């Protein structure tokens with residue numbers, strides 16, 4: 001049995017109850033076959049065995065009191081996956097679906113993504129099965145305080161620097177930061193995505209969505225093309241989706257769809273982003289409200305048709321994992337979609353992504369295409385260390401440069417391994433190489 005096959009079998013045996021982690025690990029390991037089987041050093045040093053096992057997993061109780069005075073208990077997690085190239089870095093997700101397997105898959109992806117940014121950040125991820133939806137601000141605050149009351153002892157500006165993810169935006173980062181500062185009596189850059197008056201970076205809010213569009217733009221440029229006149233479908237209506245849509249419009253494209261967990265809207269004339277922002281960022285409402293305001297838009301509930309059925313040139317899944325399945329991939333291809341860029345983490349199933357690639361769609365995997373968020377988080381860390389703030393334009397330009405570099409890195413790597421256009425392989429190998437050489441140089445740890 002080859003080295004990679006042995007590791008895959010072992011990962012399957014040890015993590016049978018973690019399907020998302022298995023999916024992410026297998027995809028990466030398959031890509032690495034050509035690298036690790038060329039050079040015995042990886043097997044001799046047990047590099048893959050170490051790579052698939054988190055350095056540390058922290059799981060903790062989060063007790064808090066709801067508005068009616070009842071005690072609630074949630075589970076908190078932080079998976080510190082790999083610190084070979086820098087402090088652990090990765091978001092916190094608050095969503096009822098969160099479990100250890102999901103946090104491990106996200107932390108694993110984060111290792112390669114962070115490496116691709118070219119910045120010195122290791123991989124980690126955390127979160128809780130707490131659902132901020134429908135909770136009062138006071139409940140969210142008490143939960144965040146309780147969460148940080150345990151997490152604070154495991155993180156630090158040179159150890160582990162969490163950020164936001166699904167269900168964790170500016171409000172939650174504020175409450176988490178406040179509690180950390182109070183307990184430690186230290187004002188430190190221990191979280192990113194902070195408010196602009198207390199250490200946050202301009203353009204961090206926009207960064208993941210903008211970065212996604214910048215990498216797709218670079219691909220288009222290479223084809224002598226641009227976003228001008230392109231029709232785009234986007235899923236999700238949160239942080240990543242909204243700012244991806246904003247940049248698409250700025251570059252002359254037209255976004256026609258958005259979704260939330262209840263359903264999706266189609267507005268063929270082009271979405272009105274002000275309405276979306278009002279519903280989602282101000283009122284914290286549902287996407288269905290959009291169709292009550294814009295009468296020429298159509299709302300469809302989950303289960304009655306798929307957002308990917310809409311014929312578009314470019315699809316940008318920006319909600320959650322495994323939301324674009326093989327049947328959706330087939331529909332996109334049939335309808336002439338040319339590019340799929342992942343804003344979310346692993347939104348496309350493995351068979352879906354392979355189908356897209358095999359059928360002439362440029363498929364840019366999340367670990368490359370959504371790396372602008374964490375890249376800009378690293379820029380926020382640099383500003384905190386310098387105790388300076390850079391302008392929006394400066395940060396945005398650096399973000400653009402990071403995304404352009406990532407595109408050429410994954411494109412060149414795919415070509416180097418005789419798989420031009422295979423950006424899954426390109427991203428996995430390019431991300432891996434830097435982490436692997438750091439692990440080799442630092443000894444068996």
Ligand code: NDP
Nearest residue numbers: 165166167208236237238239240260261319320344345373
């Ligand atoms: P938000 O919480 O701001 O938005 C998430 C959006 O996705 C909401 O519209 C939400 O709908 C929808 N959604 C979440 N879970 C599900 C589900 N199970 N089924 C259907 N819809 C769902 O999160 P972000 O925009 O920050 O994150 C979106 C994705 O991007 C995630 O995969 C995240 O890991 C990834 N990502 C985020 C980064 C960031 O900087 N924020 C960086 C890199 C990746 P509803 O409101 O109904 O819950």
